[in-house]
Amino acid sequence: MIDRSQQPPLHDLKEFNLLSPQGVELPNSVKLWILDVGDVDVTRVDLVFNAGCHQQSQFLQALFTNRMLREGTKSLNRAQIAEQLDFYGAWMEQNVSFEHSYITLYTLNKHLAPTINLLSQMVKQPIFDVQALEVVKQNNLQRHLIAMQQPSTQARRLFQHIVYGSQHILGQMAEATDYDNLNVDLLKEYYQLWYNSNNLTIYLSGRITDYCIDLIRQTFGEPFGKGEKGGANYQGIIPLQSRRQEFKEMRGTAQSSVLIGKSTIDLHHPDYHQLRVLVTLLGGYFGSRLMKTVREEKGLTYGIYALLNPSPYDNTLMILSDCDPKFVQPLLAETYHQIDTLQNELVSAEELMLVRNSMKGELLRSYDSCLSLSDVWIYLHTLALPDDYFHQFWQTINTITASDLQRLACVYLNKDTLTEVVAGEKMS
Numbered sequence: 001m002i003d004r005s006q007q008p009p010l011h012d013l014k015e016f017n018l019l020s021p022q023g024v025e026l027p028n029s030v031k032l033w034i035l036d037v038g039d040v041d042v043t044r045v046d047l048v049f050n051a052g053c054h055q056q057s058q059f060l061q062a063l064f065t066n067r068m069l070r071e072g073t074k075s076l077n078r079a080q081i082a083e084q085l086d087f088y089g090a091w092m093e094q095n096v097s098f099e100h101s102y103i104t105l106y107t108l109n110k111h112l113a114p115t116i117n118l119l120s121q122m123v124k125q126p127i128f129d130v131q132a133l134e135v136v137k138q139n140n141l142q143r144h145l146i147a148m149q150q151p152s153t154q155a156r157r158l159f160q161h162i163v164y165g166s167q168h169i170l171g172q173m174a175e176a177t178d179y180d181n182l183n184v185d186l187l188k189e190y191y192q193l194w195y196n197s198n199n200l201t202i203y204l205s206g207r208i209t210d211y212c213i214d215l216i217r218q219t220f221g222e223p224f225g226k227g228e229k230g231g232a233n234y235q236g237i238i239p240l241q242s243r244r245q246e247f248k249e250m251r252g253t254a255q256s257s258v259l260i261g262k263s264t265i266d267l268h269h270p271d272y273h274q275l276r277v278l279v280t281l282l283g284g285y286f287g288s289r290l291m292k293t294v295r296e297e298k299g300l301t302y303g304i305y306a307l308l309n310p311s312p313y314d315n316t317l318m319i320l321s322d323c324d325p326k327f328v329q330p331l332l333a334e335t336y337h338q339i340d341t342l343q344n345e346l347v348s349a350e351e352l353m354l355v356r357n358s359m360k361g362e363l364l365r366s367y368d369s370c371l372s373l374s375d376v377w378i379y380l381h382t383l384a385l386p387d388d389y390f391h392q393f394w395q396t397i398n399t400i401t402a403s404d405l406q407r408l409a410c411v412y413l414n415k416d417t418l419t420e421v422v423a424g425e426k427m428s
Contacts, residue, residue: 016363016394020387021203021377024213026221028197033377037370038207041109044371045116045216046203046378047123050229051194052099054169058186059178064136065190066094066101071132074125078132081118090115098169099312100382101194106371109207112215120219123195128184141179148176151257152322154248155423159259162244162419163316170263170311196225201381205374243416248423256325256424260335261318262417267310267383271408273396275308278408281347281355282306282338283319285362288355289338290319298334300327312383317412325425332420342409346402359397363390 021033056062070092071078085092088111093104103123107115147153157173164171197220204216265272276284283290283306290304304321323331367376367390380389 013360013364014398016360016391018367018376018390019373021205026202026217028221028223030197030200030202030220032202032204032213032216033381034208034213035203035205035370035373035377036208037205037373039370041207042371043107043109043112043204043206043208043212044374045105045107045119046205046374047103047119047220048201048203048378048382049101049194050099050199050201051101051190052097054098055194056190058181059172059174060182061186061190062101063096064133064140064182065187065195066096066103067136067140068128068133068187069094069103069122069126071136072127072129073121074127076118076121078129081122084114084118088115090118092119097382102378109209109212112212116215116219124224126191128187128191130184133182133184133187137179137182141176144174144176144179149250151250151253151255151423152320154250155257155259155320155421158246158248158423159261159318159419159421160316162246162421163261163263168313170313170316192225193227196227197223198225198229199227203374203378206370244419246419246421247426248421249426250424251426253424254324255322256328256422256427258321258323258328258331259318259421260332260418261316262419264308264315264317264412266314267385271412272315273393274400274404274408275412276393277355277359277397277400278342278405278412279306279308279317280359281351281405282342282413285355285358287358289342290335293338294321294331294334298330300331300334304331304335310383325427328422328424328427336415339409339413339415342413343406345406347405349402352400352402352405356397360394363394363397 019035019037021035024032024034026032051062053062070081073081076084084090088107090105090107090111092106093102095102095104103119105115105119160173161171166172200220202216202220204212265275280288282288283304285291288306290306294300294304295302301321301323304319306317306319309316309318319335321331367373376390379385380387386392
């Protein structure tokens with residue numbers, strides 16, 4: 001019998017190895033990546049097209065082209081598509097990044113044939129109905145207008161514009177007028193250029209049988225579309241690397257939004273994994289320096305976070321928080337004090353162990369299901385990262401030292417290179 005008065009022994013996981021996908025080429029040369037790891041009859045299908053915001057000729061063109069695929073095909077209207085997804089217990093997600101467009105289907109294996117057929121119709125036979133587009137535009141415009149009233153949105157937009165400028169894709173943001181400028185012809189133009197079999201990669205994960213693979217081969221194995229093959233369009237514009245402080249007044253807001261950050265090293269830089277540990281220690285989890293001092297000890301905010309926001313071009317280091325306008329200056333002062341401390345004092349062994357355990361636990365939780373493994377390999381492939389990328393990250397978490405963190409803080413948290421943006425009520 002188990003003695004429940006005794007804590008089970010703890011075991012540190014020394015290695016972090018992920019199952020590699022099996023690569024198959026379909027008859028039309030489309031690459032199919034297979035992850036057969038499921039113990040439940042569920043399948044996830046990801047269609048990844050090499051076409052994102054960087055390939056568009058007008059703001060929102062890529063996003064709305066992707067979104068309109070589920071708004072009607074040659075044989076089904078939007079209501080029928082929604083009804084079929086609901087009937088078969090399937091779920092669909094659509095996303096667009098800087099360089100890629102994604103369509104993800106979750107379905108039960110017993111309903112794989114009709115749901116794959118539905119996915120095929122959406123991708124190959126969209127009609128881009130004018131009335132449906134107007135509905136989608138208005139819904140998204142209303143969300144945009146509501147978001148624009150939030151200090152956090154205004155702070156983020158101002159920060160991106162200052163750091164990257166209007167000529168870089170990371171500094172370009174849609175306005176309300178851009179929704180009005182969209183039309184069916186623009187979406188058809190984008191669709192015809194980029195949604196084709198030459199521009200597609202497919203990921204299949206879950207309990208994958210030969211039947212599943214045959215269905216994909218039958219449905220997406222023939223050439224379709226006559227457009228171009230997309231590719232990376234990395235921009236070489238050097239972002240701002242000098243200190244800026246900006247304030248955007250927003251009257252009538254209950255809170256102010258604070259954002260401190262900079263453009264920093266990309267995912268391939270040898271310091272990147274270590275920098276992730278430093279940023280996590282500073283503000284990347286609930287036990288971080290900023291959460292302990294700014295939130296718990298001083299009560300200046302409900303939450304403050306630090307993160308690295310990745311893109312194909314670089315990473316954006318950001319420290320974000322919302323607080324009462326009268327607490328903005330104390331919050332800023334304490335944030336910079338914590339940065340100074342990291343630069344001048346070594347992190348204790350106890351704190352370093354705490355952040356290590358938190359990061360490893362989060363990594364294990366993020367990829368503990370068969371379906372989430374697709375996210376790993378899509379991430380690695382679309383950002384051209386090595387297959388052992390997460391293994392390297394795990395090793396860095398285990399081996400990084402307090403001296404490493406101090407060096408990184410001096411190099412990458414230099415206050416003379418940080419941009420500071422505040423949006424909200426003017427402080428008296």
